Structure formats: structure tokens, C-alpha cells
Amino acid sequence: MLRSMTGFGQALRQAGGYGIQLELKSVNHRFLETVVRIPRQWSYMEERLKKLIQGKITRGRLELSILMERDSASVQKAEINWPLADAYLAASRQLADKYSLDGKLAIQDLLSIPDLLAFKEDADEIHLVEEAMTDALQEALEQLAAMRETEGAHLHADIKERLLSLRRRVALLEELAPAVVDDYHRKLKQRLSTLLEDRSIDEQRLALEVALIADKADIMEEITRLKSHFDHFDRIGEGSEPAGRKLDFLLQEMNREANTIGSKANSAEIAALVVEMKAEMEKIREQVQNLE
Template identity: 45%
Template sequence: MSFSMTGYGQSSLQFGGYKIMFEVKSVNHRYCEVVLRMPRDWTGYEDMLRRKIQQHIKRGRVDVIINRERDEETGSGPVLNRSAVKSYLLAADELKDEFGLGGELTVRDILSMPGIMESKEDAVGSLPATLDDYSEVLELGLTQSLDSLLEMRAREGSYLVADVEQRLDHLKKLHSGMAELAPVVVSEYRDKLRQRLSELNDGTFPFDEHKFGLEVAIFADRCNIDEELTRLYSHFEQCRMLLNGNEPVGRKLDFLIQEMNRETNTIGSKCNNLMLVNLVLDMKAELEKIREQAANIE
């Protein structure tokens, strides 16, 4: 499957009292260029994230934006530690029973005791965020956004492949037209040359059939396009094989398109027929359209 180089993906996760948002977008580029933007204290994860991206994307400019904001629902606002309150009250009762002490604990007394108020993360028993914790979270969030990006690139890539294959079919029709016209060019030249010589011959010089045949043979050799047509057809088949493969094919397609243009130009320089010239122009226009589409393929 061939992929487009254009795509977009996003995802978000909650961790450590923050909402972490991932945004990944890619555009055309000759090589694989990764640009990361994230909070400064997370720059230590850049190499790990870059390697993760390069495992999935071989060509294109990839912009990754990672932001975080305080999550109000799972933030670190203080909450009451009910188990600690019960422990303090139980300890007060034991002091009264064992040592005969009097007095009552007030709300102010209890709230001033350590451990009574804690963050929501601690209240639900979560551990402090360590370096490894953030590494796993960032990798997970990036993977989710990359999956969305790759899905979009695959979907657009299928459209590009279908369009290029349709244009290859049209090129084959033009190729068949050229193959049919190639022999006609020589026969037309022979007939026109014979007619012109007949018109010019006023009886002062004999018509030399041998020289006439030699001239036609030289012209036939000079305008022969069999080799160019054979190479063109081979390039068409190679393009189709590349498009149906599983490897990045953008650069190879670009090379094949250059070769097809070269063969087409050679045919144009050799042909001496208006219909053949028109077919050459149509083929060059179609190749240019394919080149524009191939520039979007990874």
C-alpha cells in the first residue's frame, strides 16, 4: 500500500493532574524531517519520540505539537483524607481511655493535622510521576495520534494510487497509438518523396531506384522508435508494481517519470508525423499530471 505524505492526527491523555494533548501533521518533503514542539522540561524525551515517528514514517515533514494543561477534574486540588480523620479520632479515644485525658477535638484541630488534606492523585492512590511514567505516557499518546495520521495518509494514498493507475492506462492507449503510427511514418515519407521526385524530374536525370531505397532506409532508421516504445511500456509496468507494493515509492516513481519523459522527448525528436506529434504532446501532459500526484506519495 502506498501512503500519501499529507495527514493529520491528534489524541489526548490525562496523567499527573494534567491533560496532555498530542497533534501530529505531515506534509510533502523530500526526506523524513521531524519537528517537535513540547514543554521545555520534556525535551529529554525528544530522541525517543523522534525514533518512534521514524519507525512509521519514511518520507515527509512531520510536525509534532505536545501541550499540557491543568486538568480541573483530575487536578491536584486538596481533598479530605477520611481514613486519616478516622485514625486521629480513634487515637483520641484511646488517649482518653488509657490516660484519663479530657477535651474534644475540633474541626480546626483535625484540619491542622498532617495528612488530613491531600491532592486528588494521592487520594486515589496514584504514585508520583517519574521519568519512566512520563516516557510511557508520551509514547502512548504519540502512538495514538500517529495511528490517526497513518490512517489518513493511507486513505489519501489509495486515492492517489487510483488516479495514477488511471493515468497509466491512458498512457498505454497513447503508447498503442504510437506503435500503430510508427510504420506509417516511413511509408508516408516514401510515397511523398517518390511523388516529389516525379514532379521534379523533367527528364534531364534518370530516376535511381537504388539511391531512392537507400534514402528511405536511412530515414526509417533515423525515425525508428521501437526501442523507446519498448522502454516506455516497461516503465509503465514498473510504476504499477511500485504502486501496489508495501515500501515507500515516491523517489522511485519520480525517477521513472523522468525516464518516461526522456523517452517521450526522444520520440518527439524522431517523429515526422503530425498525428504522432500530437500523441507525444498528450503523453507529456499526462506524465506531468502523474509527476504532480507522485510528489504527494511517500
């Protein structure tokens, strides 16, 4: 089954005094790249979440965004940073003594000190939030995978139609291949007749020349390899493993065979077919670039 690299998933959870909103999206990328956007307080969860994604996805650029909102009804425990408060008070006394100042620090002054108060989460609540995050990610991954499979099925259908078109053109090449040698034989004989005028043509020498050209212009080996590539392409497409890179490599091989056919066969009809085939291969390549 072919899978697209584009998809989207989302999930909502409520746990440990937090509302959790998670979104996961993927786009095309040569390799697997995972970007996690999460509140700094929970950044230690990043590697754990990345491993979950990497266990399900093999290719694409994944962007995971998590928004956390504290419930208004939940209660947090505030802890005072006593060493910091003591340091501020000591510094204020030193300033007052040195410059003969009479001002005193009020409670609101102390509370305005950055990082004086630290709000600690309950250990049980932290565990609930962590489990809710991973559970939400699993749900989003399932949605994303389903979307990638659906899109992959559409791409596969289009690719199969184009592959069938290539098979038809290769069948035409097989029909035209013998005529290439016959046409060369006829044209060469006509040219020699014109050059030699009344003198007779050495049929044995002519046959040898035609045989040499026939060997150089024979495209049956390339046609056989193309048909083999088509069959391999079909088998990969029906498999369960990620196929994007393999199919891309096969397309390169198919394109190489088409180029060889075009250069070997001195035929306008075959050249036209090769151009059509290369155009079709390019369209398939564009689709394959979207596959995992």
C-alpha cells in the same frame, strides 16, 4: 500500497497530574523532517519521540505539538533554592550598610525572586507522564498512517487511470510507426520526381535513402521501453515499500522516451500524441509529488 505524505493524528492522555494533548500532522517534503514542539520542562523527551516517528514514517515534514496542563487538584513539592536566598540576603545587607538604609526584606520580597522556588516532580509521576506521551504518540501515528493510506489509495486510483490513458496512446503510436517510413518514402519520391522532371529515379538510391531515414525515425525501441516503464510503474505501485522517489525517477525516464519519439518521428499525428502523453505525465508527476 501507495501512501500520501499528508495526514493528521491526535490523542489525549491524563497521567502523573497532567493533561496531555498531542497533535501530529504531516505535509509534503523531499526528505523526512521532524519538528517537535513540547514544553521546555519535557524537552529531554524530544529525541525519544522523534525516533518513534522515524520508525514509522520515511518521508514528509512531520510536526508534533504537545500541550501539557497541570491538574488543579495535583500537588507539587516546592523546594527552596537556599544558596540563592542567602545570596540575595547578603547583597541586601551590603546595600543597607553602604548606603545607610533601614529597609528590611519581607517574605513576599523573597518569594518574588526568580527561581527561588523550584517545583519538583515525583519520579513515579514523571515516569507515568513519559509513558503517556509515547502511548499518545503511537495512537496519533496510527491515525496519521491510516489517513495517509486512504489518501494514497485515491491518488493511486487516479494515477492508474492516467497510466491506462498513456498505454492507449502508446498503442496508437505502434500503429502509426510503420506509416512514418511509408509516408517519408512517398513524399521523397514525389519531391525527386518534381526535381528530376522527365529523368528516371534511381530506385536503388531511393531505397537506400529511405532505409537510412527509417533507421533514424524508428521509434519502436522507445515504445518498447515505455511499455516496460509502465509495467514497472504498476509493480511499484502495488508494492508495500514507499514508492514516491522511485515513481518520480520512472516518470523522468518515461518523459525522456516521449521526447525522443517526438524528435525522431517526423509526423504531425505522432507529435500530437507525444504532446498529449507529456501532459498526462505531468499530471501523474503532480500526484507522485504527494506520495511517500
